[in-house]
Amino acid sequence: xxxxxxxxxxxxxxxxxxxxxxxxxxxxxxxxxxxxxxxxxxxxxxxxxxxxxxxxxxxxxxxxxxxxxxxxxxxxxxxxxxxxxxxxxxxxxxxxxxxxxxxxxxxxxxxxxxxxxxxxxxxxxxxxxxxxxxxxxxxxxxxxxxxxxxxxxxxxxxxxxxxxxxxxxxxxxxxxxxxxxxxxxxxxxxxxxxxxxxxxxxxxxxxxxxxxxxxxxxxxxxxxxxxxxxxxxxxxxxxxxxxxxxxxxxxxxxxxxxxxxxxxxxxxxxxxxxxxxxxxxxxxxxxxxxxxxxxxx
Ligand SMILES: [Fe+2]
Numbered sequence: 001x002x003x004x005x006x007x008x009x010x011x012x013x014x015x016x017x018x019x020x021x022x023x024x025x026x027x028x029x030x031x032x033x034x035x036x037x038x039x040x041x042x043x044x045x046x047x048x049x050x051x052x053x054x055x056x057x058x059x060x061x062x063x064x065x066x067x068x069x070x071x072x073x074x075x076x077x078x079x080x081x082x083x084x085x086x087x088x089x090x091x092x093x094x095x096x097x098x099x100x101x102x103x104x105x106x107x108x109x110x111x112x113x114x115x116x117x118x119x120x121x122x123x124x125x126x127x128x129x130x131x132x133x134x135x136x137x138x139x140x141x142x143x144x145x146x147x148x149x150x151x152x153x154x155x156x157x158x159x160x161x162x163x164x165x166x167x168x169x170x171x172x173x174x175x176x177x178x179x180x181x182x183x184x185x186x187x188x189x190x191x192x193x194x195x196x197x198x199x200x201x202x203x204x205x206x207x208x209x210x211x212x213x214x215x216x217x218x219x220x221x222x223x224x225x226x227x228x229x230x231x232x233x234x235x236x237x238x239x240x241x242x243x244x245x246x247x248x249x250x251x252x253x254x255x256x257x258x259x260x261x262x263x264x265x266x267x268x269x270x271x272x273x274x275x276x277x278x279x280x281x282x283x284x285x286x287x288x289x290x291x292x293x294x295x296x297x
Contacts (some may be wrong), residue, residue: 004157004211011096016247017224019139022161023207030214032088033143038217038283039081040107040241042147047072054146054236056114063153069109069120076107087275089141092247093218101272101281105243107145110152112232120282123231126157129223131167131197133174135268136256137291138223138244144215145239152238153230155208160226164261169197172264197264217257246272251285265293 005025008015015025029037047068056063065150082105091097109121114207117204121196130136142154172195203226210230211219221227223244232238251269269286273279 002156002161002209004209012096012100012247014028015094015220016137016139016255019220020137020255022158022222022223022225022257024156024211024225025197025220026211026213027093027218027220029077029214030092030218031066031090032085032092033218034216036082036085036105036241037143037145039079040076040239043072043076044061044107044145046238053239057111057237062116065111066116066120069173073107073120077104083278086243089218090275092283093206093220095245095247095275099247100140100245100275101248102243102245102275103268103271103273105241108238108240109125110232110238110240112152112235112237118223123178123229124154124159124227125198126129126203126226126228127167127197127199128262130171130257130259131169131263131264132172132177133264133268133293134244135225135246135251135267135269136259136262137246137250137254138256138268139246140221140223140225141243142213142219142221143241144213144217146215146236148212148238148240150210150212151230151234152232152236153210153212153280155205155210155228155230156221156236157203157205157208157226157228159204159207161224162258162260163264165199165203165226167199167261167263168195169195169261170263171201171263172197172266174264174268177190217274222257224259243266244272246281248274248281248285251289261295263296266290267293272282
């Protein structure tokens, strides 16, 4: 069973303990998360000119829309403002900045009516981030930029948190993916041919849980949760921000969610930097994690 905790006051250690058991947390917008969303809206408005970004898809050729996102998304991801704002968001939600590492925030879109579901606006099939070389102690943060509804958010398939799913993660190595497939996302407008880990058996999509936070509200969950992009039938493009954190004590001690079915190799740990000073994740921890992943397969 998964519970959704709303505006919980438990400390971060307790929260991570609960996240690693499959619980989900949701919070109202904080000053910094509202600022992050405000900043995202500025960049989005600039990119879309006078158009309403949530409905512009209906007036634009899909290639033009994909090209706009291919320019907008990296500008957000690598913007220095994000490196200032993210640690503030993370601190406001109770994490210790000297212990917590984060990766770059992504700006995601989910277009309505199957307009663009590949490449730069990929509609994620059910997956665990841990199939993509994410560490088992990874915590995922998800923040809507505008109002969202159940028809354009993401879904958790909570029954699978501790149940294995046959999947393609054994063919995935993060280092290999970085060297080859990642750069080509914007080219996949009509379909995505890149081999990504996906379920290799039928999945019961029900029961599922959809959380609908307010704009700037923050949903926090384990990277081991099986989750997917819901088919967007809302008539509006959904814009959201997500990023990931790890606590270095968890990385050192191996505390995290159980691994029920991931067989990928490599690790994303080198993408994480410390909130307090943007220092890199210690290389020996990344190497230790990689060796453990190799030993599993
Ligand atoms: Fe994911």
